[in-house]
Amino acid sequence: MSNTGVNKWPILNYETLKDTIANVHMWTQMIGKIRLVQTPWINHSWHVTLYISATGLTTGSIPYHDGTFQIDLDFISHQLHITTSTGKTCHFKLGAFTVASFYDQLFNSLQTVGINVEISAIPNEVDPAIPFRENNQPATYNAGVMNNYWQALVKINNVFTEFRAGFSGKCSPVHLFWGAFDLAVTRFSGRTAPKHPGGAPNIPLEVMQEAYSHEVSSCGFWPGSDQFPQPAFYSYCYPTPGDFGSQKVSPPEAFYDTTMGEFFLTYDVVQQAANPEKTLLQFMQSTYDAAARTGNWNSNLQCDFSDLKNS
Structure with a gap:
């Protein structure tokens, strides 16, 4: 499914992606809600x-009683894995389950390992919000399509991590919000x-x-929608200065959407660039600069730790 060349x-392609992504999106909502109810509240959710993990998506360690557990969606072997600090494990094969069927398998598997x-078994940030147990609509899971999408997320995650490293102020992890199914990293003015x-x-x-x-300046990646049928990178700030959207950003294919109040760069532009990583970093840096300039952020928050790597 992926291009030749490592x-x-x-x-x-959105049309190829959309049905599988819509299904996996609901899976991540269930898994994320499990993490939500078991983890102390951390600022900004x-x-x-x-x-992003070496095999797919992971919750990382989730507190439970006197131990932890972890849930992983593996997009190489196409399985869901549950691992506990007590040594108990459980897994099942991913497939074209209805949302209701996946919900039952997930919670039955959790009970199997104790x-x-x-959770609040209703999805967030989607409309209509059909309760998981009641969603028996036909579903799609194309393993090749999902592996291909995850491989893109791996590439993007690495660039986002590099961008995050250039900021000494408060900054979020690089993480996937299951509400809108977007990978994001956010800087704060303080x-x-x-x-x-x-x-x-x-x-x-x-x-x-x-x-x-x-105050935030946030960049992310999103698989698209029927209204905007292209995977795309976005960048916005809150609050949004009146002249934010008129700032010059890079690369030249980037554009500002006045309705959304965000800059966008389609994934295709990055994927087809001679140097995708450099192109994406240009978008992230230039849109952050636009937010910092128009919002009067402290210029000393940017940093360079490259000399420490060889120390």
Whole structure:
């Protein structure tokens, strides 16, 4: 499914992706909600996210009683793995399950290894929000398509991690928010922000306001939608200065969407570039510069730790 050549980024096509991604999106919502209820609240909902792993997506360690457990979606062997600190494990094969069927298999597997959790079994940030147990709509899981998408996430994760390293101020991990199924990294100015007005579907206002309690500049990657049928990188800031969207950014294919209030760069532009990593870093850096310049951020927050790597 991916391009020839070890350094090439895989080709992504929304029409090919969308059905498998829609299904996996619901799986990650269930898994993320398990992490949410078992983990102490960390600012800006950082305790709910998933991470890119060497095989797919992972929760990382989740507290439970006097130990931990971990849930992994493996997009190489196409299995879900549950691992506990007591030595108990369980797994099942991924496939074209309905959302309701996956929900039953997931929670039955958790009980098998001695984990009993309850979640709010309704998806967030989607509309309509069909309860997991009631969603018996036909579902798709194309293993090759999902592996290809995950390979793209691996490439993107590495660039996001490099970008994150160039900032000495408060900065989020590089993590996947299962609400909108986007990989993101966020920088903070250190100043508080006006209360966020909310607006995301099926997410409490107080959660949105806590997430945006401080000034941010955020970059991310998103698989697209029927309204915007292209995988794309985005960059926004909150609050948004009036002249943010008029700033010059790179590469030249990047554009500002006045409706969304964000800069965008389609994945195709990066994938087809002579140096995809450099092209993506240009987008991330130039849009951050636009936010910092128009928002009057402290210029000393950028840093270079490269000399320490060889010390």
